[in-house]
Amino acid sequence: MEQRYSKQEKRFLIALFIAYTAAYISRTNLSPALDSIQSAFGLTAAQVGLLPTAFALPYAFGQIVTGFLVDQHRPQRFMLLGLLGSACMNIAFSRAPGFAWCLGIWLMNGVFQSMIWTPLVRIVQRYFRGEVRARALFHVSITLIVGYLCAWGLSGFITAAASWR
Template identity: 25%
Template sequence: MKGLFKKSLPEPVLGTFEEQQSRYKKLKWQVFFSATLGYGLYYVCRLSLNVVKKPILDGGILTESELGIIGSTLFFTYAAGKFTNGFLADYSNIRRFMSFGLLISALVNLIMGFTGTFLFFAICWGVNGWVQSMGAPSSVVSLSRWYKDKKRGSFYGFWSTSHNIGEALTYILTAVVASYFGWEWGFKAAAIIGMLGAVIIYLFFHDTPESKGLPPP
């Protein structure tokens, strides 16, 4: 695991100043958009339970108390994970770190689409809370690695819209799927979207400028 998430090694700086600036601009936008969209899709995998609560209750699969306990497991593990993963992201390959977190979150949602026992839901949702905490630190670290001080605040503000993107997709797309095909497909739809997000992050969320043969910002 230490080798998998090890921060990328720097490559020799290549090209003229103009060529470097052109590559920098292209890669910075890729990092920004993949961080914004990717973290938005983290939210789809985090809010899926909220969408399917009513059909689960109506089907007598879980009680309100059980759903409350399940929901709370995410908040406890998310809080602990965000504290720990904030430190880890500073020293990690954030491309792998963030894509791995979303992939595991998607797989958790996929598994939950096939079973409905209280204990299994609670364990899975707790795991989901932990890996969900890998998204925000990676995104914030990317801003420090790719943008100058005077730009970071502005791009942080734009990146913050990712929450709204994720909520919109959850309450429109996932809710529609769940209403037509059942609560199981609410989780499965979130899983499919999350896997797509993990691929986007892995392809376009670059670790450091130095690993691309560019100087630091």
């Protein structure tokens, strides 16, 4: 018989789903706007390609560091810091005066984004019973699809209707 989520687990699942969808939106919203950013700053394809690289390096390294830290500290705090920091970096990116600023801001977005997934997994491990834990992670993994669709849809629409900024 399939185990059901408790009330507390349902609340956690909804919060984690919303949080990680927001994380995906603030991570993948750049891709649809890259052509506009390239044109706005007069960049080559190689130069604009530095943006995803500037994000990926601290993101990958930060995942490892965060993994160690969430074992000693409350994972909710890391998630909150990561989400708020990433939101601030997205706002700052839209107001960046030049490409060098964009690179630095997107690098910092990678740092903040690295503080989200590992704490999320730790929260699921800590607050979900063994019988429903794997299902909870599966349900949260759906945010990858939801977040991508939202990010590409919103970013593409906003870029076409107004500007990448």
